[in-house]
Amino acid sequence: MKIDESLPLEYSTEENRLKILGFWIFLGAEIALFSTLFAVYFTLENRFGTGPSAQEIFHMPPVMIETILLLTSSFTIGLGIHAMRLGLKKAMMTFFVITLMLGLGFLGVEIYEFVTYVNEGATIQTSAFLSALMTLLGTHGLHVTFGLFWGTAILLQVRKRGLTPETANKSFIFSLYWHFLDVVWIFIFSFVYLKGLMVL
Amino acid sequence: MKWDEFFVFTGDPMLFAAMISIIVGAISIVVGLTYFKKWAYLWREWLTTVDHKKIGVMYILVALIMLFRGGVDALLMRGQTAMPENGLLNAQHYNEIFTTHGVIMILFMAMPFIIGLMNVIIPLQIGARDVAFPRLNSVSFWLFAAGAGLFNISFIIGGSPDAGWSAYFPLASLEFSPTVGNNYYALSLQIAGLGTLMTGINFVVTILKMRAPGMTWMKMPMFTWSVLITNVIIVFAFPVLTVALALMTMDRQFGTKFFAMQDGGMDMLWANLFWVWGHPEVYIVILPAFGIFSEIISTFARKNLYGYKSMVVSMVAISLLSFVVWAHHFYTMGHGVMVNSIFSISTMAIAVPTGVKIFNWLLTLHKGKISFTTPMLYSLAFIPIFTIGGVTGVMLAMASADYQYHNTMFLVAHFHYVLIPGTVFAVIAGFHFWFPKVFGFRLNEKLGKLGFWFITISFNVAFFPLFILGLNGMTRRMYTYSESTGYGPLNMLSFIGAVGLGIGFIILVYNIYWSIRYSPRDEDGDPWDARSLEWATHSPVPVYNFARVPKINELDAFWFAKKNNRMLSDDPYEPIHMPSNSGMPFLMSGAFFAAGFCAVFSWWIPAIIFTIAIFVFMALRSFEQDHGYYISVEEIERTERELGGDKK
Numbered sequence A: 001m002k003i004d005e006s007l008p009l010e011y012s013t014e015e016n017r018l019k020i021l022g023f024w025i026f027l028g029a030e031i032a033l034f035s036t037l038f039a040v041y042f043t044l045e046n047r048f049g050t051g052p053s054a055q056e057i058f059h060m061p062p063v064m065i066e067t068i069l070l071l072t073s074s075f076t077i078g079l080g081i082h083a084m085r086l087g088l089k090k091a092m093m094t095f096f097v098i099t100l101m102l103g104l105g106f107l108g109v110e111i112y113e114f115v116t117y118v119n120e121g122a123t124i125q126t127s128a129f130l131s132a133l134m135t136l137l138g139t140h141g142l143h144v145t146f147g148l149f150w151g152t153a154i155l156l157q158v159r160k161r162g163l164t165p166e167t168a169n170k171s172f173i174f175s176l177y178w179h180f181l182d183v184v185w186i187f188i189f190s191f192v193y194l195k196g197l198m199v200l
Numbered sequence B: 001m002k003w004d005e006f007f008v009f010t011g012d013p014m015l016f017a018a019m020i021s022i023i024v025g026a027i028s029i030v031v032g033l034t035y036f037k038k039w040a041y042l043w044r045e046w047l048t049t050v051d052h053k054k055i056g057v058m059y060i061l062v063a064l065i066m067l068f069r070g071g072v073d074a075l076l077m078r079g080q081t082a083m084p085e086n087g088l089l090n091a092q093h094y095n096e097i098f099t100t101h102g103v104i105m106i107l108f109m110a111m112p113f114i115i116g117l118m119n120v121i122i123p124l125q126i127g128a129r130d131v132a133f134p135r136l137n138s139v140s141f142w143l144f145a146a147g148a149g150l151f152n153i154s155f156i157i158g159g160s161p162d163a164g165w166s167a168y169f170p171l172a173s174l175e176f177s178p179t180v181g182n183n184y185y186a187l188s189l190q191i192a193g194l195g196t197l198m199t200g201i202n203f204v205v206t207i208l209k210m211r212a213p214g215m216t217w218m219k220m221p222m223f224t225w226s227v228l229i230t231n232v233i234i235v236f237a238f239p240v241l242t243v244a245l246a247l248m249t250m251d252r253q254f255g256t257k258f259f260a261m262q263d264g265g266m267d268m269l270w271a272n273l274f275w276v277w278g279h280p281e282v283y284i285v286i287l288p289a290f291g292i293f294s295e296i297i298s299t300f301a302r303k304n305l306y307g308y309k310s311m312v313v314s315m316v317a318i319s320l321l322s323f324v325v326w327a328h329h330f331y332t333m334g335h336g337v338m339v340n341s342i343f344s345i346s347t348m349a350i351a352v353p354t355g356v357k358i359f360n361w362l363l364t365l366h367k368g369k370i371s372f373t374t375p376m377l378y379s380l381a382f383i384p385i386f387t388i389g390g391v392t393g394v395m396l397a398m399a400s401a402d403y404q405y406h407n408t409m410f411l412v413a414h415f416h417y418v419l420i421p422g423t424v425f426a427v428i429a430g431f432h433f434w435f436p437k438v439f440g441f442r443l444n445e446k447l448g449k450l451g452f453w454f455i456t457i458s459f460n461v462a463f464f465p466l467f468i469l470g471l472n473g474m475t476r477r478m479y480t481y482s483e484s485t486g487y488g489p490l491n492m493l494s495f496i497g498a499v500g501l502g503i504g505f506i507i508l509v510y511n512i513y514w515s516i517r518y519s520p521r522d523e524d525g526d527p528w529d530a531r532s533l534e535w536a537t538h539s540p541v542p543v544y545n546f547a548r549v550p551k552i553n554e555l556d557a558f559w560f561a562k563k564n565n566r567m568l569s570d571d572p573y574e575p576i577h578m579p580s581n582s583g584m585p586f587l588m589s590g591a592f593f594a595a596g597f598c599a600v601f602s603w604w605i606p607a608i609i610f611t612i613a614i615f616v617f618m619a620l621r622s623f624e625q626d627h628g629y630y631i632s633v634e635e636i637e638r639t640e641r642e643l644g645g646d647k648k
């Protein structure tokens, strides 16, 4: 394997460069996936039948907490990658652990939010609006859940093998994924929650 | 669920016979493999392979099997409608068969055939040693195989889907399609679709990043261009299918209300989602066909392709337009004049770049020294027949006129007139053209031409009458009709054509058998005197593809190197890095299959266990440390000597 020293570790081999490009294209597909879910949501957002409307079920406090947790985690993983580029294994791992803890916190609040909805009689079967809402949120939440496992697996590998071209590449790709989930959440926050609470 | 619902053969002798034949076939394969001690060989050389050539061959093999499965469906349909009030199939059975025919032919025959050719040829054509992600490529194939397997067992276990290949709601809802058939539809396409998406990513990266030095954008062969554009479409269209199928599963099995007729659901949402994927899908199967025809026409006209740049531009234009025409599939289903007009115009606009391509092919032929080989015959027949399909497409694109044609046999005739001379002729032509590349000898030309005439003539006999039947008012998916309609004679004619098509495909398969046994093996790796890089190496291709990476300085560099007696590279041999084989993709797709099967019947606990198994495989892959292996210079020298010496 040829290692190009002039490039950051995660870009240093041909295989690494291919993987990063491949992951960007995968994110393109993910954008198409979430765009479709948003389109479904926008089509159905006012079709709540006899169930509750968006204004009746959305509560701002848990959503604000989720937003703050996820935005912060996007920042901390950025710091983690920065530390990785400086070759600071310990600092990088610390930032990754913080990121995953914040992600776990986000997931906890989101589950709490779902339980609240169900207790208020708003289930995924109640109306087309709720089916679309919970599918959109659920898909994002499942991505975060998958990310928690994936990030943990990468952390274990960094701990054992140190910062090699391979582990650096994986960590970098994981950070792209995590930033992407943050971007999707910003759209959810703006176009689902804020829009839903607006009185027109 | 009771056993007699589980095994659907009870009471139907035809299904019973089918099931018995499947079981006998499976047992004889197992016995044969054991008797000839081929299990280890099968595992080592095929099931665990990450070699793009072998993966391509497996894709094509499955596609050929599916061609026959879908073909039998077609013969049954044409047989049932050959006479008024025929009793070969009942209404339910007919519904299932037209559904599986459509799904299988598009998703399990046309697409894998194309992806198979793509796998075999693209790395060779760009001078690469493999695709960007060989292991992922194997995952793609096995997911496709798992999806195909799951879809096909629906036939004997639980019942096939019966709401058409487009599975419109509310017809496909639990209320109107209560069997597990549409659960199979959603889950098997989901699994196969995941594989296709990964193929898309893999080939985009491969073509963007792994071209031989010097092969700039405008020096890429046309097939490579078409595949690049196709895979970009795959990356953006398939996630829409993923979502649509997931919503279908949730509506049918978890009681959500997306497409429901109460609680705010919207059945037309399905039609929109389906065709936002479905129309680009049409171009996913047709653009590579255009690429194949471009290669073949230029090779056998002994001329470079006319209008190379306009070919590329028109394919890009087609790919963009393909995303903004989807509503032409349901002009009659209640959107306003404005929407219909917009989609009508965008649809007709596609005829322009397509027309440009047709003229480019004609001008490539103009003053060429044409040799009438089997692949060339298919390519020549494609041009006029496909044009009939295209012109009737423009007729259908006119929204107001479509109120007359919509869902009639006219439509059925139209899309068969594009898909068969377009995609099917292309994959058969490509199959004949590239067969010697993979196996080192040509298919028999005499049998090839006999098959060509059978297929081409029978195709027109089978489908031209449907245009007239459609204009006379016969609708599609009609399982029978009364004698007074007068549809009988033309339907009988169409049935005769269908039988002829079947014979044509049997000749094709017989040709494979005959050629494997008797075809002369003295080919020199370039039997057609072709132009592009895949012919610059030995046939069959050694595992590393090229002993030296070729250097490119013009379009059709291999052709000019040949004519000027020059080498494409004279670098010394260097050790070649290769990826190692792995059984994990195969085993993981087994878990996908099992999880899918359990989910079809809503057996959630085993479904979850198998899903966890999938994630375990992913975790194992993450922790695995595998850096492949190297082929030494001595081994390259030995292999090259055995294959008959140095190549250009």
Ligand SMILES: [Cu+2]
Pocket: B278, B279, B282, B325, B326, B328, B329
């Ligand atoms: Cu269309």
